[in-house]
Amino acid sequence: MFDIKFIRDNPDAFDAGLARRGLGPRAGEILALDEEARKYTHVLNDLQERRNAASKQIGAAKAKGDEDEFNRLRADVDAIKQQMPVAEAEQKKKQDAIRDILSGIPNIPADDVPEGKDEDANVELRTWGEPNRSNSAKEHFDIGEALGQMDFETAANMSGARFVLLKGQLARLERAIANFMLDLHTGEFNYTEVAPPLLVKDDALYGTGQLPKFTEDLFKTTGDHWLIPTAEVSLTNMVREQIVAEEELPMRLTAWTPCFRSEAGSAGRDTRGMIRLHQFSKVELVSITAPDQSKDEHERMIGCAEEVLKRLELPYRTMVLSTGDMGFGAVKTYDIEVWLPGQNAFREISSVSNCGDFQARRMNARCRPKGEKQTKFVHTLNGSGLAVGRTMVAILENYQNADGSVTVPEALRPFMGGVTKIEAK
Template sequence: MHDIRFIRENPAAFDAALARRGLDPLSAGILAVDERSRAIKTELQQGQARRNEASKAIGQAMAAKDVDKAESLKAEVAALKDRMPALEAEDRETGEALQAMLAAIPNLPANDVPDGDDEARNVEIGRWGEPRHFPFTPQDHADFGPALGLDFEGAAALSGARFAALRGQMARLHRALAQFMLDRQSGENGYEEVNPPLLVRDEALFGTGQLPKFAEDLFRTTDGRWLIPTAEVSLTNLVREQIVAVESLPMRLTALTPCFRSEAGSAGRDTRGFIRQHQFEKVELVAICKPEDSDAEHERMCTAAEGILQALNLPYRKMLLCTGDMGFSARKTYDLEVWLPSQQTYREISSVSNCGDFQARRMNARFKPEGEKQTRFLHTLNGSGLAVGRTLVAVLENYQQEDGSVIVPETLAPYMGGITRLRPR
């Protein structure tokens, strides 16, 4: 959500920032509605004040036996009472229209975010690790994974496309990855573990920016709740409608949850394999902090996500997303892309975003700085630490052997119950 005061005071700067997002100028339309809204509020306030004043004057006129003046004042009060409901209705409608306009506009990009229309203009920040040289042609995980327990056919019979069942040693490896990530983020990196709800109301998804614009990407239940597309929704909304104690900041939260996405906008993309699923697990990272700390918190969160890839010895690169490739709520985003040998390219495995006060305004999440009377909006950040399914794919492909087996990374040994290699069944 955007600050209407900023738009009033900086309409040209607001439009210039929107242009970097590929949007036409919007300030004139917003300010026209805002001006009408303020005019209605002023008329309401003046009408209410005049009604109170006239009501008192009626008593004074009656006491003075000035019947004509009393009747005139009664007529004025009656007219004001008749006018008020229409004004109040117009006030609500105009206010809702203004909020709807503001709610549909994406966050403004940070100054150091590169301009660009799509991922082609993303900027590589750095790389870690060297892609493995295979003495054989590496296979796609979708080809050798079924022999190891990655069951696409059985899941499709149950649920349709973009679902998978993990069996035996494959399920154990997936669980090991998830538990390792959660332990690392909650232990070494200091994120508080949370087991949050998977079903949320409209206002939670509005708070983090999925609603109203991206409803088609979500699954909704028959009672009007929504399945979370990411634990970001549940974790971030834990401070909804709150004034957070300043001494509790920064608040760092993590959760391992199933996530559910309709993938409405990805028709034809990654139709094979385990990369893009309707249901998947992810370890999410969320930070809630003071505005002056969010840039440093962003770098810290990215480092926490990178540490998982480094511990698993998976080559990756770090990308700074351009204005045209960032998510709706983000002001700055880093993507971590892991190397997939079968595709001979890097694929996204984590997005780490600083949302500034954009989500906090939508949630009305604030804090009171020390020594100040007024509250300020918090800053929120979120990132994957990591997506478990995509990490599983990266492990399978990078650790595959010519005989179809997969070596288990040493880091996961404590979680694998003695299994050091996945072998074809």
């Protein structure tokens, strides 16, 4: 969501930001509606003043016993009372139209975001580790099925396509990965662990930008709730409609939760395996900061996510996304892509975004500096720290052995009860 005052004062800059997103100008349309809404504000103020003045005069006329004047003034007040709801309805109509437009417009990219139409314009910032480019490497689903611990057929029989059933040591590995990540983020990186709701209402998804634009990507219950597509929704909404003391910021939150996505528009993509499922788990990182903290916090967050892969000794590269590949609410986004030797490619395993005050305005989340009355909107950041299923995929493919077994990364062995190798039974 955007500050309408910013658009009034900087219409050309606003449209230039949209152009970088590949969108046409909207400032003229928005400001025309804004002018109409403001006209009705003036009308309402005038009607209110006239009503107040007439009400005072009614008392004076009654005191004087001037019945004609009393009746005339009463008629004026009644007429004003009839006009006010009409003006209020028209004002609300224009304001709602502005809100509807702004709700569907993505955030304006930061100046240092590379410009481009799609992922081809993304820029590699750094790499870590040496990718295994073996032509004999198997993909994770072949490894998991051969181990007898990754079952897509049984999952499909009960739930349909894009689900998986893990069992035995692979089920334990998923839990070990998540526990390792949580311990790292809470123990070394100062995040507070949260066990949040998995079902949320419309306002929560509106606040983080999934609604109304991305309804098709979500799963809705038969009641008034939605399944979360990511714990970002629950964690970020913890400050919705709140004023936080600025000295309490940054607020750093993490959670391991299931995530649910319909994968609308992904037909034909990653149809085999665990890369793109309707249900998966993720360790999410969310930071709530003061406005002047968010740029530094963004760099810190990407470092926290990268450290997970370093500890697991998984090769990766870090990209800054172009204006055409960024998410809806982001000012700037970094992606971490882990090396998958079975695919002979880097694939996304984490996306870390600074949303500026975009989500905060939708949630009305503010902070107040110590000793000041004036509040300001917080900045929000979110990222995967990491996607647990994709981390398992990377481990299976990077730690596979010629005999079909998989070596357990050293960092995970304490969480696996000392198990060093996963083998078929």
